[in-house]
Structure formats: C-alpha cells, structure tokens
Amino acid sequence: MKTIKGILAAALVMTALTGCGGGGGEKAASGDDKGAAADSNAPITLTWFDKNTGDAFNNPVAKAITEKTGVTVEIQQPTGNPVEKLNLMLASGDLPDVVMLDRGSDIMNKYISSGAIIPLNDLIDKYGPHIKEMYGDTLAKTKNDDGKNYYFANWYGLEKYPVFGFMMRMDIMKELGVGDKVNNGEPFTAEEFENLLVKFKEKYPTIDGKESIPMTLNGENIGSVSGTFKGMFGMMPYYETNGELKKDIRDPRYLEMVKFLNSLYRKGLLDKEWATMKTKQFEQKLAGGNVFATAEALWNVGNPNSLLKSEASDPAKADERQFYQYKVLAPGVSADQTTYGPKSSLGWDGVAITRSNKDPERTMKLLDFLASEEGQYLLMWGVEGKDWDMKDGKHVPRPEVLDAFKKNWDEASRTTGIRKWTWMIKNGPGSDGTPYDLIGRFQSDPVTDLAIKNLADTSFDTAPYDNLGPAGGTPEAIMDTKVNDTINKYFLKMALAPTEEQVTEQYNQMMKEVEAAGLSKLEKIYTENYKKRQQLWTESK
Structure with a gap:
C-alpha cells in the first residue's frame, strides 16, 4: 500500500x-x-x-x-x-x-x-x-x-501500519507556529487543527496568485474521507450495543462526526468544490501549492507529494513541502481510542x-x-x-x-x-x-516514517466485521445495497448542509429512509453472521 x-x-x-x-x-x-x-x-x-x-x-x-x-x-x-x-x-x-x-x-x-x-x-x-x-x-x-x-x-x-489520517504541509505548519509538534508524535485536538486552518486562511489569502484552500478532500474517494473522520471519533465498522451489531450511523458519534465535517465547510475552511472532484483534480489541487491540509489514506498522496518536492526552490527543504499524516482527536476521544487504521488480518x-x-x-x-x-x-x-x-x-x-x-x-x-x-x-x-x-x-521515506510514528498505533483488525452482510443474489442483498446507497447520498447532503440544524434534519430523514428500506432486518443478519463467525473461530482453534 x-x-x-x-x-x-x-x-x-x-x-x-x-x-x-x-x-x-x-x-x-x-x-x-x-x-x-x-x-x-x-x-x-x-x-x-x-x-x-x-x-x-x-x-x-x-x-x-x-x-x-x-x-x-x-x-x-x-x-x-x-x-x-x-x-x-x-x-x-x-x-x-x-x-x-x-x-x-x-x-x-x-x-x-x-x-x-x-x-x-x-x-x-x-x-x-x-x-x-x-x-x-x-x-x-x-x-x-x-x-x-x-x-x-x-x-x-x-500489520501495525497507518491507513487514514489528517495530512498537512509540514513547511506551512512551521510557518503557522507549530514547528515543535511536526515531528514529536503528539496528536492535535480538533480545536487545534481547526485553528491551524483558520490561521492559514488569514495568513495566506492567496498563494502565487491563487486563492488559498485551507483543506480539500477527494469527492471520488468518500471512503478515505469518512474513514479519516470516523477514525478521529473512534468509530468502529459497526456500533455494538447489548450484544448486537448496528449500522455505524446509529452510533451517537456519527452525527457528531458529520457535524464537525460540516462545520469546516460552513466556516469556509473546506474547499467548496471538494464533493464533485475526481481523483485527478484532487491530486492536481494538492500539487498546486495553495492547499494546506487534506484527509486521506497515506498512499493516496504520493503523486502530489512528488510534484511538490520537485518544485522546491531550496532542495534542502524539499521534504518539508510534502503532506504529512497526523492524528487529530475529537472532543472526549483519547489518542488510544482513535481508529484511523482499519486493516483485515485475513x-x-x-x-x-x-x-x-x-x-x-x-x-x-x-x-x-x-x-x-x-x-x-x-x-x-x-x-x-x-x-x-x-x-x-x-x-x-x-x-x-x-x-x-x-x-x-x-x-x-x-x-x-x-x-x-x-x-x-x-x-x-x-x-x-x-x-x-x-x-x-524495506526502505521508507520521511512521510511514511512520520505516519508510522503518529498513527501505526491506531491499527485494528476488521476481520471479525468483514463481509457480514446477506448472501449475494438474495432480496436482503438488494436491501443492503439500497441502505448503503442511501447512507452515501445523505453523507454528502449532511456534509454540505448550509446550517447545523439542517445537518440534523438530513440525518433524521436518512434514518427514516434506511428504516423503511429494511435496516432493522439487515442488522439482525449482521448480528447473526457475526455470532456464527465467532462460534466457528472458537470451534476451529
């Protein structure tokens, strides 16, 4: 990867x-x-x-x-x-x-x-x-x-290896006054991260004649976007309660997570065009030199980082021009509760x-x-x-x-x-x-080395939760697809809502639609398959 x-x-x-x-x-x-x-x-x-x-x-x-x-x-x-x-x-x-x-x-x-x-x-x-x-x-x-x-x-x-994280240009971080934290492995609080975006916007309204962008995201890769923000809030693939598996949208932290993402958008700290961008456009923006931060999987910024390095005026500082991966903590979430590193051991x-x-x-x-x-x-x-x-x-x-x-x-x-x-x-x-x-x-690079230092400890095994959905070709499988499509649709609606109240309204509407589509029935299947898997694993030891 x-x-x-x-x-x-x-x-x-x-x-x-x-x-x-x-x-x-x-x-x-x-x-x-x-x-x-x-x-x-x-x-x-x-x-x-x-x-x-x-x-x-x-x-x-x-x-x-x-x-x-x-x-x-x-x-x-x-x-x-x-x-x-x-x-x-x-x-x-x-x-x-x-x-x-x-x-x-x-x-x-x-x-x-x-x-x-x-x-x-x-x-x-x-x-x-x-x-x-x-x-x-x-x-x-x-x-x-x-x-x-x-x-x-x-x-x-x-393998303890980083996956998702918040990525920031190291050279700009130093210019914004947090040079002491760029390499020391300490996480940022949500408030500290947001303050950096604000400072960047204030200090650099334009860069090389282009409007500066505090943060952008890849609209074609919603998995990396949601994975990073969910990791910040310590969310797991499913919400476990009373011995049952529920869709993660039932986790109380889900709405908090979407509200935080939406707040960055409403405050002008998030690229207005992010939701419609394709991967190539996203990479071009990151490489343009006027973007400070993103939320991505470690391996998805290699091309922009290579271009940023190659265009450094001072070769000695070329590495600092790259996007580096950091851990950001949601309110009430400790560093060891974050879940930025979903990986299947299977x-x-x-x-x-x-x-x-x-x-x-x-x-x-x-x-x-x-x-x-x-x-x-x-x-x-x-x-x-x-x-x-x-x-x-x-x-x-x-x-x-x-x-x-x-x-x-x-x-x-x-x-x-x-x-x-x-x-x-x-x-x-x-x-x-x-x-x-x-x-x-075998050989690493500064970006990977720091990501390992900052985020490798957030790795967790998704194997117990992988592929718990209904069998393919069944009516329940169609139901599952509809529920997931509905969630994806409303994720963007909530992220781009003009007010926080409308985020909540969109969330409530999403819950109505997925319930009507059969979510409760699906959750019984997830739970049943999960328990069968645990029993099979226990018996096979």
Missing part, C-alpha cells in the same frame, strides 16, 4: 493437462502414480487464473520457482473484467487448475457453493507443513461455514484449487513452498545472489534492485519478477527481522 504503492497480485497455470502446448511439461500424474508424483519434482504445468495480472511466467523469479518445484505456470490473461471472466468460467465449467479471486466476494462464495473449488484440509495435513506454520490461526479464521478451507489468503496477518485475495485440477497434491506442494519463508523471499525479494545476498544472517537487497524500482516500479517488477505475483504473501517480517515485502517496507 502506498507512499508505497498499492496492494498488487498473483497468477499460475497447467498446459499439459488440457493439451494446450507451451510449457513443455509432462502430463500430471493420475491414479496410482499420484502419491509418487506428489513427492517428486517431475515437470508439470499448471494453468492459473489471477485476477490481477496476465503477465507470462517467464521472468527470473518464475524460473527459480520452476527449478525448485518442477512446476511451470501458464498464466491465463484476465482480459476485460476479471469477475465477468470468472463467472463465464464457472458457467461453462472450463476451469483452470488454480484461481485467485477476491477473498470475501460473492464470486468466491459462488465458487465454493458450486463445488468449483475443492476443500483443502486433507491436502494441508499431508502436504502443507509450511502453510500450517506460517498461516497459524488464519486457517481457522478463513474456514467456510461448513468448517472447511477452500482458499489461502494473501497479505494476511495484522488479507485481500484467495488462492484456490479447482475441481478440474488433475494433480492437487503437486499443486499443494507448490503452494506450500510459496508460503514458506524461502518462497516468500523468492516472490518478494527475487533470486539470491542476483537480487539480494545473505550477510551476517540477514537478507540484504542489492542497491541496483532498489534503484530500479525507484525509477520504474512496473518495469522492474516485470523484468525481475520481484513482487509480480503476491500468492500466499504474509505481512510483516521474516525470522531475521527483514520485511517480506522488500519494495513496500
């Missing part, structure tokens, strides 16, 4: 099984030969659909994987919409050997319920020692309702073996290798002796590799294979303390 780049992805395939030429691999073992084949590295080819990439499996990392395991992967190009492609494959029954798809999505549920992907528990017991070691209780937490594992998550494991995507796979044993052996520490460093650091070396018991990347990613991330990943496929990837450090994610975590 982010000043770093974003969350990326994975892929693999099997030509000999389908008769499609290409890998030069032999046919997968069948019948009595399977047990022996599972313990061998005889060459085979697996077909693999990865929703994130269609690049050929022919770079140095790919070749090293084949050398280690005997498996050649034939990547199936996910042209067009990957979900549409996955639906087509499911409908036709023309499945690859392995699929990688969104972990908590409706399409994953379809693949499980239709039998398109197979249970993995017996295979894990026989061929997955590294999977058991690395995944730990993640295996228990990713079990289906029937108690079986159907996929392996990637980017799993809770990851993003799921790697699954399909019913068409003729050699699930060899496939599991491959996945077990990829999940191992050796496999993690191969996927994310590249080839030992070429991309990195082991010195004094630690992985040490070669400078030319780091430089190549700084110059052109995509090209470096394509040519080296480093971070090209994120199958089975785990968050955090390996046994020597170096991060598995070389490019995303």
